[in-house]
Amino acid sequence: MTQIRERTVLFADLRGSTALFETLGNAEATSVVTHTVGVIAQAVDECNGQLIKTLGDGLMAVFEGPADGVKSAIRMHEMLERVVARGKQRGASPGLRGLKLQVALARGEVVEMGGDCFGDAVNVAARLIDHAGDNETLITAEVLNGLTAARKNRFRSLDRIAVRGRVEPVHVYVYDQPMQQGDAAATQFGEVVPAVEPDGIRLVWQDLDRVFDTASMPIVLGRSVQATYCITDGRVSRSHARIDWHAGTFSLTDLSYNGTFVRFGPLGEILSLKRGNCTLHGSGVIGLGGPPMDNDSPTVRFEVLHFSDTEPLSLTGPRSRG
Structure with missing residues (x-):
């Protein structure tokens, strides 16, 4: 029936x-x-x-x-x-x-x-x-x-x-x-509470250079044309990772099977999320499907922005609002 x-x-x-x-x-x-x-x-x-x-x-x-x-x-x-x-x-x-x-x-x-x-x-x-x-x-x-x-x-x-x-x-x-004790491993290199709340985040992959303010969250990084930040690479999952704005910080969550990897600064340690999450701060790189130093893995550069500051220094290229 x-x-x-x-x-x-x-x-x-x-x-x-x-x-x-x-x-x-x-x-x-x-x-x-x-x-x-x-x-x-x-x-x-x-x-x-x-x-x-x-x-x-x-x-x-x-x-x-x-x-x-x-x-x-x-x-x-x-x-x-x-x-x-x-x-x-x-x-x-x-x-x-x-x-x-x-x-x-x-x-x-x-x-x-x-x-x-x-x-x-x-x-x-x-x-x-x-x-x-x-x-x-x-x-x-x-x-x-x-x-x-x-x-x-x-x-x-x-x-x-x-x-x-x-x-x-x-x-x-x-x-x-509430954060569980086991979550500490996923944030050990990235959990930093900023003194001043950031205003936006900049993402750069090849020629795709976009700035998102906090009202634009969440950002889905993925291969799907419906993703907020579309990375047309077969090694990237359709919905690979998500950036949220919560409690005054940007949080990156891995949604993929191959993992998302973050390095803060030019010489920082590599943080492997593997379905986990971390707080994004400062600047660095996000490897999708593999560590950032892996040439086979698409790498997205990021910078957490305070619009009251002068021009950001760590990333190059024209800026466009997302």
């Missing part, structure tokens, strides 16, 4: 499973991934949702209302944290300890048919996963509108993001979580 209903659609994707297959072998890795997906799937039942299907290292579920969907997403992250924590206590492989979760939710009319669901909300939620960083939950404005004021305050706007296969951009929000 075919039915059309208003639903909140959730997609969850477990990242890092490839490393498990490399370290544990196919049989054991399959068992670990299947068990982990089964654990996070319990959050669907707990929050009155319906599990539509599992997708190898992910799942799809639907909920009557946005609140239950968001609550389920939060529970999934908590459950994965417990799985990883138990693994650390028992000396599990680095692959298991490195598992991360991305969750995306959208809301709209859904066609329910043969135990599956179809529709624009399904497509949007599935594609939003590409824009999520490690342990992030992304939602659309339609989901946000169905939340209580207290829950809404836990989300911050990423503004409108172009989603693959959709003409109109989607207004996306990210769930703000």
Whole structure:
């Protein structure tokens, strides 16, 4: 029987499973991934949702209302944290300890048919996963509108993001979580609290020289023509990395499978994000898919700007506002 209903659609994707297959072998890795997906799937039942299907290292579920969907997403992250924590206590492989979760939710009319669901909300939620960083939950404005004021305050706007296969951009929000202790490694070279908030950021790749102010955030760097900063190189993912403006700083989040690498200054150490994030400050280079010194990897130069300063000195070339 075919039915059309208003639903909140959730997609969850477990990242890092490839490393498990490399370290544990196919049989054991399959068992670990299947068990982990089964654990996070319990959050669907707990929050009155319906599990539509599992997708190898992910799942799809639907909920009557946005609140239950968001609550389920939060529970999934908590459950994965417990799985990883138990693994650390028992000396599990680095692959298991490195598992991360991305969750995306959208809301709209859904066609329910043969135990599956179809529709624009399904497509949007599935594609939003590409824009999520490690342990992030992304939602659309339609989901946000169905939340209580207290829950809404836990989300911050990423503004409108172009989603693959959709003409109109989607207004996306990210769930703000306190920094975990494990995040320190991703910010050890880059976490600097500036005395004065910056006004913009300049990005230079070949002849593509653009300046973005804080109102232009987020910036998606990627190969897709819909990316904010399009890098037409086959080694770059469609949505490779994202620059956000939050709490007075620019934050770079890796969204790719091959990683994003940052070097601050001409002689700084290389910071490997690998689905992590860091704060951008000063000037430096961003390697997409490989370290900046790797000639095979496209490299974007960046400079965090204070428009009250004189002309920036570290980058050359004409300036144009983005």
